[in-house]
Amino acid sequence: MTWLQAIIIGILSCLAASVPAMGGTTFGNYTLNRPLIAGFVLGLVFGDIQGCILLSIPMQTMWIAIVTPGGTVPADLRAVSYIGLPLAYVGARAAGMDFAGKDAQGLAASISAMTGVIGVTLFYGTSMMNLIWQHWGWAQIEKGNIECVGLVDAVLPWITNLIISFLPVMLLCKFGADAVEDLFKKMNTDVWYIKAILTVGSVLPAVGISILLKAVVTKTSDLIYFLAGFSMAASMGLTLLAATTVGGVFALLDYKMAMNKLELQNAGGAAGFDDDEEDI
Amino acid sequence: MAEEKKLSQKTLNTTFWRWWYGNLTCFSHEHMQTFGYMWAMLAVIKELYPDDHKKQEKIMETYHPFFNTEPEIGGIVVGITCGLEEARANGAEGIDDEMINGIRAGLMGPLAGIGDSLIVGTYIPILLGIAIGLAEGGSPIGPIFYILVWNITEILFEKWVFKKGYELGGTAVDVLVGDQATAFRDAVMVLGQVIVGAMAASWVSISSPIVIAQDSTGADVTLISRLDGAFPGLLTCAFVIFAWWLQAHKNMSAVKVLLLYVVIGFVGSVIGLLGS
Numbered sequence: 001m002t003w004l005q006a007i008i009i010g011i012l013s014c015l016a017a018s019v020p021a022m023g024g025t026t027f028g029n030y031t032l033n034r035p036l037i038a039g040f041v042l043g044l045v046f047g048d049i050q051g052c053i054l055l056s057i058p059m060q061t062m063w064i065a066i067v068t069p070g071g072t073v074p075a076d077l078r079a080v081s082y083i084g085l086p087l088a089y090v091g092a093r094a095a096g097m098d099f100a101g102k103d104a105q106g107l108a109a110s111i112s113a114m115t116g117v118i119g120v121t122l123f124y125g126t127s128m129m130n131l132i133w134q135h136w137g138w139a140q141i142e143k144g145n146i147e148c149v150g151l152v153d154a155v156l157p158w159i160t161n162l163i164i165s166f167l168p169v170m171l172l173c174k175f176g177a178d179a180v181e182d183l184f185k186k187m188n189t190d191v192w193y194i195k196a197i198l199t200v201g202s203v204l205p206a207v208g209i210s211i212l213l214k215a216v217v218t219k220t221s222d223l224i225y226f227l228a229g230f231s232m233a234a235s236m237g238l239t240l241l242a243a244t245t246v247g248g249v250f251a252l253l254d255y256k257m258a259m260n261k262l263e264l265q266n267a268g269g270a271a272g273f274d275d276d277e278e279d280i
Numbered sequence: 281m282a283e284e285k286k287l288s289q290k291t292l293n294t295t296f297w298r299w300w301y302g303n304l305t306c307f308s309h310e311h312m313q314t315f316g317y318m319w320a321m322l323a324v325i326k327e328l329y330p331d332d333h334k335k336q337e338k339i340m341e342t343y344h345p346f347f348n349t350e351p352e353i354g355g356i357v358v359g360i361t362c363g364l365e366e367a368r369a370n371g372a373e374g375i376d377d378e379m380i381n382g383i384r385a386g387l388m389g390p391l392a393g394i395g396d397s398l399i400v401g402t403y404i405p406i407l408l409g410i411a412i413g414l415a416e417g418g419s420p421i422g423p424i425f426y427i428l429v430w431n432i433t434e435i436l437f438e439k440w441v442f443k444k445g446y447e448l449g450g451t452a453v454d455v456l457v458g459d460q461a462t463a464f465r466d467a468v469m470v471l472g473q474v475i476v477g478a479m480a481a482s483w484v485s486i487s488s489p490i491v492i493a494q495d496s497t498g499a500d501v502t503l504i505s506r507l508d509g510a511f512p513g514l515l516t517c518a519f520v521i522f523a524w525w526l527q528a529h530k531n532m533s534a535v536k537v538l539l540l541y542v543v544i545g546f547v548g549s550v551i552g553l554l555g556s
Contacts, residue, residue, distance in 0.1 A: 019304055019307050020304050020305060020306065020307035021304070021305070022305060024300060024301040024302070024303075024304075024305065025300075025303055025304050025351050025352065026300065026352065026430075026431060026434045026435070026438075027431060029304070030400075030404060030430065030434075031426075031427055031430060031431060034408065034426075036408060036411055036412060036415060036422065036423050036426065037423050037426060037427060039415075039423065040420050040422075040423035040424070040427075043420070049418065049420050050417070050418030050419075051418065052418075053415050053418045053419070053420065053422070053423065054417075054418040057412055057415060060408065060412060061412065061483045061484075064405045064408055064409065064479065065400070065401055065404070065405045066400075067396050067397075067400045067401050068396075068400075074533065074534035074535050074538075075534075075535070099418070100417070100418070102556075113538060113542065117535055117538065117539075120535075126307070127307055127308050127309050128308070128309075130306050130307060130308040131308045131310060133306060134306065134308055134310070134311050134315060137315060141337075141340070141344075144333070144337050146318075146322065146325075146336060146337055146340045147322070149315055149318040149319045149322055150298075150302075150319050150322065152306055152315050152319075153302045153305055153306045153315040153316050153318075153319040154301070154302045154305050154306070154319065156306070157305050157306045192549075192550060195549055195555060196545070196546045196549035196550055196555075197546075198549075198555070199545045199546070199548065199549035199554050199555040200541075200542050200545035200546050200549070201545075202484075202485060202486055202487070202545070202555075202556075203486055203519065203541050203542075203544060203545035203548075203554065204538065204541055204542070204545070205483055205484045206480075206484050206486065206516065206519040206520045206523050206541065207523045207534065207537050207538045207541050209476065209479060209480045209483070209484055209520050209523075210520050210521075210523030210524040210526075210527060210534075210537065211527070211534050212401065212405050212476050212479070213473075213476050213480075213520065213521075213524045214524055214527050214528055215396070215397055215400070215401030215402070215472075216397065216401055216402055216469050216472035216473050216476055217473060217524070217528070218469065220528075222469075222470075222473050223473075223521065223524075225470055225473035225474050225477065226473050226474070226476055226477040226480075226521075227477060227517070228474060228477060229473065229474035229475060229476065229477025229478040229479075229480075229481070230477035230478065230480055230481045230513065230517055231477075231481075231511070231512070232477075232478065232481075233477065233478035233479075233480075233481035233482055234481035234511075234512035234513035234516075234517075235512045238478055239413060239478075239482075240406075240409045240410055240413050240475065240478055240479065240482065241410060241413070243474055243475050243477070243478030244406065244410075244471070244475055246474060247470065247471040247472070247473070247474030247475050247478075248471055250470045250471065250474060251467040251468060251470045251471040252467065254466060254467045254470045255463055255464060255466075255467035258462075258463035258466060258467070259460070259463055262459050262460070262463065
């Protein structure tokens with residue numbers, strides 16, 4: 001990996017720095033931060049869009065839903081996207097692996113889990129260091145300098161990110177690349193412990209999906225909808241878009257029933273129930 | 281009588297974009313979105329009280345208290361406070377720091393719940409899911425689709441709630457947390473549940489090499505082929521539901537479940553229960 005590539009990846013990691021991303025919430029955290037998007041952007045950096053995207057898919061699947069209520073994060077995707085993914089890519093490339101093959105995909109999933117969990121330290125580091133600027137900001141506001149809030153909010157956190165995100169990411173990418181390339185080249189995927197790591201990689205996406213399931217399921221009986229979607233996709237090969245259509249049918253029925261109930265309530269339960277047709 | 285004060289479109293745009301970009305850039309666990317909020321409101325305060333710096337400081341104090349919600353849907357709160365500040369500058373009665381902060385504090389929780397479950401928990405994963413499908417074989421169409429659709433729809437949505445908040449003030453809340461909105465939200469959750477099921481079946485594949493018998497030709501019959509014959513993907517489904525159950529009913533954190541599954545996967549592979 002060249003210095004220039006490592007520097008670009010370091011800057012991307014600041015823009016995509018999970019919750020306090022310098023690219024903002026929508027474009028930083030929810031766009032550049034996601035492994036699939038990182039796969040595309042890193043593909044431009046490495047000149048291999050196809051390879052990087054292929055490797056990013058198992059990494060993205062595992063963390064398909066990262067919900068961060070009250071600032072607690074289960075994983076920091078900046079580390080997955082801008083440490084795990086570039087290193088997995090250079091390693092797999094050096095070893096001549098098929099990016100779409102089982103070995104590369106399993107390793108990518110395992111690396112995704114590891115970097116995601118370890119990367120949480122970056123998130124807490126960022127959050128803590130920002131306290132310095134906020135502390136200074138409160139002191140300024142106290143003195144009547146309310147104009148400082150822009151500086152505190154959008155400029156000074158760059159210093160945090162240069163130290164907590166840019167430096168470690170750049171150095172890990174630059175110096176970790178050689179080590180990872182060596183490691184991957186010597187790796188024999190038939191050895192029991194590598195097999196075990198690949199199996200771990202196949203089990204972990206189940207956890208990613210379960211995080212998402214927890215976000216949409218409010219009561220246990222909701223699981224029946226999950227099972228319906230699961231069996232249709234597993235038995236009939238329903239694609240996601242097709243599942244969206246089928247799910248839409250259930251959703252519309254649910255909505256209509258709820259609205260009917262509301263109408264009845266509003267009518268004091270006295271008025272007749274009229275079956276109201278679609279009136280869009 | 282003094283002329284009615286009205287926020288210019290320019291100021292409202294500045295406020296919106298400052299919030300859109302800066303809601304969490306200076307995140308800390310102590311103040312979360314407070315500085316992003318103050319930066320957004322600074323433009324409003326400056327326009328309403330152009331020559332009175334003491335007054336500006338005084339009004340800014342309203343926004344010192346802690347603020348945190350799902351920031352995208354939370355744009356409505358920023359819009360509401362823009363409307364309230366405008367009314368306060370025109371001498372409307374009953375609008376004071378307490379009233380404004382009552383609204384802010386009262387909306388933080390419900391909006392975070394709606395935003396986290398609908399935007400972050402349902403909309404983004406569905407878009408990403410579609411993007412993963414489009415990215416099959418390493419095609420850039422998937423990520424490009426996500427970048428465009430997500431950013432455009434999000435900006436339109438956030439602008440809309442911000443504008444609604446500004447126009448309607450406190451009553452804007454009904455748009456998002458009224459009965460109809462709740463029915464809509466529940467319906468979208470149903471959609472999400474079906475899709476998550478399809479995602480689990482499409483993306484997760486857990487297998488076991490256990491052999492239970494030989495058939496008449498002497499070929500191995502695996503346990504997994506029998507299970508799949510009864511319910512395709514049964515083992516995968518069980519792993520997903522178990523992980524969900526640990527989080528939802530045993531209050532385990534996602535990271536703990538992850539570590540548990542690392543152990544299960546590793547040990548399962550070594551003793552020959554899991555793997556292909």
